[in-house]
Amino acid sequence: xxxxxxxxxxxxxxxxxxxxxxxxxxxxxxxxxxxxxxxxxxxxxxxxxxxxxxxxxxxxxxxxxxxxxxxxxxxxxxxxxxxxxxxxxxxxxxxxxxxxxxxxxxx
Amino acid sequence: xxxxxxxxxxxxxxxxxxxxxxxxxxxxxxxxxxxxxxxxxxxxxxxxxxxxxxxxxxxxxxxxxxxxxxxxxxxxxxxxxxxxxxxxxxxxxxxxxxxxxxxxxxxxxxxxxxxxxxxxx
Numbered sequence: 049x050x051x052x053x054x055x056x057x058x059x060x061x062x063x064x065x066x067x068x069x070x071x072x073x074x075x076x077x078x079x080x081x082x083x084x085x086x087x088x089x090x091x092x093x094x095x096x097x098x099x100x101x102x103x104x105x106x107x108x109x110x111x112x113x114x115x116x117x118x119x120x121x122x123x124x125x126x127x128x129x130x131x132x133x134x135x136x137x138x139x140x141x142x143x144x145x146x147x148x149x150x151x152x153x154x155x
Numbered sequence: 156x157x158x159x160x161x162x163x164x165x166x167x168x169x170x171x172x173x174x175x176x177x178x179x180x181x182x183x184x185x186x187x188x189x190x191x192x193x194x195x196x197x198x199x200x201x202x203x204x205x206x207x208x209x210x211x212x213x214x215x216x217x218x219x220x221x222x223x224x225x226x227x228x229x230x231x232x233x234x235x236x237x238x239x240x241x242x243x244x245x246x247x248x249x250x251x252x253x254x255x256x257x258x259x260x261x262x263x264x265x266x267x268x269x270x271x272x273x274x275x276x
Contacts, residue, residue, distance in 0.1 A: 049217075082262030084200075091250055091266035092200065098261060135200055139260040142214040144190075144202040 050074050050138050054147035060155040067123045069150045071136035076116050080139040083112055083121045086149075087132045096121065097139075126152070157182040157265045159189075161251045164270030167241055175236040175270055177251030182265070185209070185229040188254045190263060191236050193247040193272075201247075205259065206234060219245075241274045248272075 051074035061067050071081065079099035084092040094103050096112040099119055109124045123130055131154055136147040163175040177189065190205045203216045204225040213225055222241075227234040234251060248269040255261035
């Protein structure tokens with residue numbers, strides 16, 4: 049199975065800050081990487097797929113990059129509605145696997 | 156708008172069984188693979204099973220293989236998760252999730268609100 053490791057596990061930031069979350073795969077997954085946002089009590093929401101393709105309706109302050117085994121999700125200017133937990137997920141092969149999550153908290 | 160809606164969760168004793176259902180709407184249900192993903196209380200996301208649009212291809216996580224069975228009835232736009240030999244560690248919210256139209260490599264794009272399964276004596 050492909051292991052997905054996210055860092056950090058939590059980050060405290062202020063509105064307007066630039067935040068970057070890292071995700072590392074245990075083997076080469078090319079660009080088959082998705083990012084999700086989950087707010088408390090709600091289902092996850094797909095933000096980015098194929099490592100860097102923004103889903104329709106997702107604000108342009110979100111961006112994804114990377115290939116192979118190292119990927120990042122960047123929020124260029126954190127907004128109040130962005131405080132949530134973010135997960136990466138590899139779609140290269142089954143079983144699909146998720147990172148452990150990164151909680152973005154208010155500083 | 157594509158939507159999925161789960162039902163069937165509840166409280167069950169260890170060793171018991173439960174069947175979850177998920178109805179899809181707003182998309183070509185029979186052409187899209189459907190997944191189940193679970194989330195234990197306060198924990199992260201765990202993918203557990205997928206079934207292809209025609210129902211002939213299935214993949215499962217090791218943690219549920221041999222105990223959980225995914226199936227679908229395209230005439231009812233419904234996917235099921237039959238859960239047998241339930242364990243305390245199966246306690247979680249179970250999400251029914253549609254994969255992106257281009258396939259699983261492009262992520263899971265429509266999530267239900269989840270149904271809660273509690274395994275406890």
